Amino acid sequence: MAAVKRVISAVSGGIDSAVSTLLLKSKGYEVIGVYMQNWDVLDEKGVCSSQDDISDAEWICKKIGVPFHVVNFVKEYWLEVFSCLINDYESGLTPNPDIMCNRHIKFEAFYKHAIEELGGEAISTGHYARTTFGEYLQKFDSTEGVHLLKANDRKKDQTFFLSQISQNALQRSIFPLGCLDKSTVKKIAGEGNLTPLLKKKESMGICFIGSRNFQEFISEYINTHPGNFIDIETAKIVGKHKGIHQWTIGQRCRIGGCKEPYFVIDKDSSTQDILVASGTCHPSLYTEFVMTDKPHWIHSPPLPLVVNGVLTCDFRFQHAHELTKCQVCLTHSDKLIIHLSKPLRAISPGQYAVLYLDEECLGSARILSPGPSLHTLGVNCKNLNLDRR
The missing domain is CATH 2.30.30.280 (Adenine nucleotide alpha hydrolases-like domains)
Structure with missing residues (x-):
């Protein structure tokens, strides 16, 4: 096991990645800040604040006292994320670009650039998540692998969006905010002379859409x-x-x-x-079953699923939803059939079934279709406590 010295920190221009970078520097790591440019505002019609974010990211790194770089992943984002998003919408699916961006850009393209081009021994992001390697990666050991764990701040937990990342990247990833809540992060920013970031709005949704109506935006490409x-x-x-x-x-x-x-x-x-x-609350909106494609297990296939063919765990298909108990079965084609403990509303093909066992995010699988609706099954919904979200 080798000691980790140089960490490449993804700096977006926001408070979370800024505090992550500050904490790494205070722990004695050699830190290099990198801004990922994923959208070309000069060539595309999207209204993205990336130029302002680059300036903010550069200011953050200067304030903290670490080198700053900008790396261009516009081509990779277009090919691996945006083109897939367009194809999905044309096919009537509901994609999740945040999950795919983390998989293909932040924890693949950025990870590769950080290790191979910048000589980093680990990467860091401002995600609210933890791993079994601990809050800070002093050393890494690939023999046992690493598990992805929920953040201490459950309201800010972002493991949902990390549910497709590779084991290799996770073994060399640091999440300094995993044990902190948002109020503590803001306090650290204030004490670290990063006060202007407290007034900056958090990014919500897909940045290049800007303030425009999503239907208007997507119609420019379809x-x-x-x-x-x-x-x-x-x-x-x-x-x-x-x-x-x-x-x-x-x-x-x-x-x-x-x-x-x-x-x-x-x-x-x-x-x-x-x-x-x-x-x-029409019964055709609700189902107790979900069919998925082949799952991505972050660490390894859960033992109960391998041994017994059935896994009892927790499920969610949207980040903000509460976890729902479920039973997961593996088919002969390595796909999943998920039986939910209660009917859920508006499960859509193209979204991701993200699975949890206690503190651990096990991984996820792309939803192929919901099962038969309560309407199809002739279930009377009057006495059911249905989730209206």
Whole structure:
């Protein structure tokens, strides 16, 4: 085991990555700050604040006293993340670009650049997460591997977005904020002469969309194919839309003249029809089953799944949702069938089923389809305590 000395810190221009870099420097590491430019604001139509963020990141590194670099991953982001996002929306899927950005850009392209080009022995990010190697990576040992753990601050925990990263990258990753809560991070920033960052808004969503409407943005990259809104109960056309790429499962439809609002149930890319149902808790929005593609296990396949073919653990498909108990079965084609302990609303193909066991994020699998809905199964929902999110 070799002692870790040089750490390459991803600096975004925000408070979390800034405090991570400051903490690393205070621990005696040789730190190099790097800003990842993933979107070309000169060539694309997106409205991204990357130039301001680069200036902020450079100011942060100067304030802390570490070297600063900018690395361009525009090509990699376009090929590995954005093109896939466009293809998914055209196919009627609901992608998660944050998960794919972490997998392909931050913990692959950036990781490779940090180790091979900058001579780093580890990388660091401002994610709220922990590993079994500890808060700070003094030494690494690949013989046992490393497990990804939830952050102490459950409200800020970001392991959901890290659920597809590789074991190799995780073994050389440091998450200085994993044991801290947000209020402590702000306090450290103030004490470290990084006070201006306290006024900066946290980045939310995909940066290059900016303040624009998402439907407007995505339509700049996908040809419009108008279609019909069709009532799942009556099979009648109740409205028109400008393309399935503008809608996601569970989303409210702005259709006039209705007693109750309609919500998207399903999409058909071959006909451009969107099935809708009246009412936010319509049983066609809920299911107790999820079918996924082959899973990515961060450390290794869970032993109960290997030995017994069934794993009891926790599930979520959106970052902000509470964990739901589930049973996971492995099929002969190495895909997963997940039985949820209670029905969940608006599970969409293209999203990720992220699995947890106690403190550990085990990994994730891309959702191929939800199982039969409560409507299909003829379940009476009146007495069920359904999640309305």
